Amino acid sequence: xxPLVIDIAVLVLAGFVGFAVISKVPNTLHTPLMSGTNAIxxxxxxxxxxxxxxxxxxxxxxxxxIAVAFGTINVIGGFLVTDRMLGMFKAKDPPKAEDTEAExxxx
Amino acid sequence: MSVAGTIFLQSVDFIDAAYILAFAFMxxxxxxxxxxxxxxxxxxxxxxxxxxxxxxxLLRKGEFNGSGTVILIIVGLAIGTAVGIPxxxxxxxxxxxxxxxxxxxxxxxxxxxxxxxxxxxxxxGGWPLRSETFELFGAIVGSISFWxxxxxxxxxxxxxxxxxxxLAGQSMINLVLLAICVVSAVVLAAGVHSQxxxxxxxxxxxxxxxxxxxxxxGGADMPVVISLLNAxxxxxxxxxxxxxxxxxxxxxxxxxxxxxxxxxxxxxKAMNRxxxxxxxxxxxxxVAAPAGPAGEAGGTVRSTSPQDVAIQLSYARQxxxxxxxxxxxxxxxxxxxxxxxxxxAKGVTVKYAIHPVAGRMPGHMNVxxxxxxxxxxxxxxxxxxxxxxxxxxxTLVIGANDVTNPAAKNEPGSPIxxxxxxxxxxxxxxxxxxxxxxxxxxxIDNPLxxxxxxxxxxxxxxxxxxxxxxxxQAL
Numbered sequence: 262x263x264p265l266v267i268d269i270a271v272l273v274l275a276g277f278v279g280f281a282v283i284s285k286v287p288n289t290l291h292t293p294l295m296s297g298t299n300a301i302x303x304x305x306x307x308x309x310x311x312x313x314x315x316x317x318x319x320x321x322x323x324x325x326x327i328a329v330a331f332g333t334i335n336v337i338g339g340f341l342v343t344d345r346m347l348g349m350f351k352a353k354d355p356p357k358a359e360d361t362e363a364e365x366x367x368x
Numbered sequence: 369m370s371v372a373g374t375i376f377l378q379s380v381d382f383i384d385a386a387y388i389l390a391f392a393f394m395x396x397x398x399x400x401x402x403x404x405x406x407x408x409x410x411x412x413x414x415x416x417x418x419x420x421x422x423x424x425x426l427l428r429k430g431e432f433n434g435s436g437t438v439i440l441i442i443v444g445l446a447i448g449t450a451v452g453i454p455x456x457x458x459x460x461x462x463x464x465x466x467x468x469x470x471x472x473x474x475x476x477x478x479x480x481x482x483x484x485x486x487x488x489x490x491x492x493g494g495w496p497l498r499s500e501t502f503e504l505f506g507a508i509v510g511s512i513s514f515w516x517x518x519x520x521x522x523x524x525x526x527x528x529x530x531x532x533x534x535l536a537g538q539s540m541i542n543l544v545l546l547a548i549c550v551v552s553a554v555v556l557a558a559g560v561h562s563q564x565x566x567x568x569x570x571x572x573x574x575x576x577x578x579x580x581x582x583x584x585x586g587g588a589d590m591p592v593v594i595s596l597l598n599a600x601x602x603x604x605x606x607x608x609x610x611x612x613x614x615x616x617x618x619x620x621x622x623x624x625x626x627x628x629x630x631x632x633x634x635x636x637k638a639m640n641r642x643x644x645x646x647x648x649x650x651x652x653x654x655v656a657a658p659a660g661p662a663g664e665a666g667g668t669v670r671s672t673s674p675q676d677v678a679i680q681l682s683y684a685r686q687x688x689x690x691x692x693x694x695x696x697x698x699x700x701x702x703x704x705x706x707x708x709x710x711x712x713a714k715g716v717t718v719k720y721a722i723h724p725v726a727g728r729m730p731g732h733m734n735v736x737x738x739x740x741x742x743x744x745x746x747x748x749x750x751x752x753x754x755x756x757x758x759x760x761x762x763t764l765v766i767g768a769n770d771v772t773n774p775a776a777k778n779e780p781g782s783p784i785x786x787x788x789x790x791x792x793x794x795x796x797x798x799x800x801x802x803x804x805x806x807x808x809x810x811x812i813d814n815p816l817x818x819x820x821x822x823x824x825x826x827x828x829x830x831x832x833x834x835x836x837x838x839x840x841q842a843l
Contacts, residue, residue: 265498268610268618275606275619278395279626286402289747291631291731294401295595296468297411298627301394302475302602304418304609304620308482309444310425311612312489314437321488322436324481326444331478333448334455336422338471340415341456346464347408349738 694767
């Protein structure tokens with residue numbers, strides 16, 4: 262099969278996965294979710310890494326270093342910030358742990 | 369053996385397998401984000417997936433051929449880490465929307481830069497049309513996302529005015545800019561080789577379009593815009609993946625594109641706005657308000673004292689707290705939690721009413737209250753709490769404005785007419801804690817303040833709440 266067809270098939274399926282996974286997220290978690298998905302599109306950093314080996318000339322190298330730095334900020338910053346936010350949901354009064362769990366299931 | 373091992377690790381099959389593992393981790397991690405208990409681990413699993421993808425890419429044969437390449441990669445990763453970690457560690461929870469906008473923007477910028485390098489690389493031909501098409505798409509959308517996010521950051525950080533900035537013929541200018549992008553892309557894809565056309569026609573025109581799209585959007589709509597730009601960056605990352613035929617980029621980018629689209633719609637729905645109407649801009653300015661109640665605006669405001677508020681609250685059966693962004697700005701979450709405890713000690717039922725867009729992003733208020741250890745089960749979403757206001761003795765509105773504005777229900781002329789609100793005006797009494805009579809983020813007057821049932825307590829929210837708590841405890 263034409264590789265493009267396979268790639269597009271992957272694209273379409275990934276779109277459905279995205280819809281399916283995300284439509285279940287409660288309102289409460291929308292902000293961490295936005296920030297978590299934000300970190301995931303930092304995957305563009307791979308593009309910078311892939312092109313680096315074949316690049317030539319100062320401008321191309323400079324652009325790629327910036328691109329890799331941007332992508333890394335996106336990935337690392339995104340995951341860390343999400344972790345910090347979610348940590349606040351988790352760090353509840355330890356004695357009430359059971360209540361919190363019951364609530365989590367009910368939602 | 370070690371040679372064979374190296375060959376195996378560098379083989380396309382191994383790297384492809386690692387990529388598949390990587391996106392499986394990301395999808396599994398994201399599905400963990402759907403529940404408060406699994407979310408932390410979900411995020412970590414997604415991060416592991418990302419790490420696998422990066423390491424697998426670095427293993428590729430030829431990546432370490434020139435030592436220059438290694439140094440450049442290390443420099444890029446080091447700069448990104450050095451900027452990203454402190455930014456993420458030190459940002460205040462109230463400033464989260466800006467931070468997300470900024471992280472989103474750099475992602476879009478990376479896409480645009482990668483497309484630029486790809487273009488230079490294949491300058492003069494030899495670029496398959498399909499790759500070129502996807503890269504051109506990525507360059508346009510990435511540029512829009514980069515500049516748009518920067519403007520969104522500027523507005524939320526209040527470097528730029530939150531009010532809409534509108535030029536005459538704005539939509540015409542936007543259409544022209546979009547046309548320039550599309551025509552340039554078509555001409556380039558048709559085989560014209562011109563660096564200048566790529567830079568001016570694609571990167572600059574799309575960048576200008578990103579600026580023009582976000583500048584006219586009022587502060588109140590900003591969360592929706594960030595979410596939309598998040599989806600844009602995801603799509604542009606997927607396009608880059610298609611151009612480079614890299615499965616993990618396609619999957620990760622597309623998932624973000626899809627989820628960002630859903631989120632954008634959910635948020636727009638919560639504000640009863642359509643996404644196209646938001647993009648068309650012009651909401652939330654003082655200019656939009658004249659249709660408002662000129663008569664009522666002149667009404668009298670009753671102000672009250674912390675002592676009176678404490679008495680009112682202590683003798684109530686049920687108190688609902690409606691927090692808004694003002695609470696977060698004043699860092700009053702912990703003070704509010706103290707007040708809640710003091711009231712509960714007196715046998716008062718306390719609930720929190722959370723509007724979907726309270727704060728500046730959906731769920732932002734939940735994060736801020738979670739930071740102050742407010743139990744999750746006291747937080748009520750709008751649809752659950754609205755029927756309860758009739759049975760509520762006192763509603764305490766802390767730093768919230770637009771989400772409690774009854775004009776959204778009663779005045780068809782109001783710019784926020786139709787937006788679902790917390791129906792605080794149905795409770796027996798309303799106490800509004802506010803710094804001053806300044807209007808909310810959307811810049812619209814609030815008739816709630818002139819309601820005879822409403823009393824206002826002016827001052828810093830944190831100080832006011834602490835005073836009330838002290839009075840309640842003293843009673």
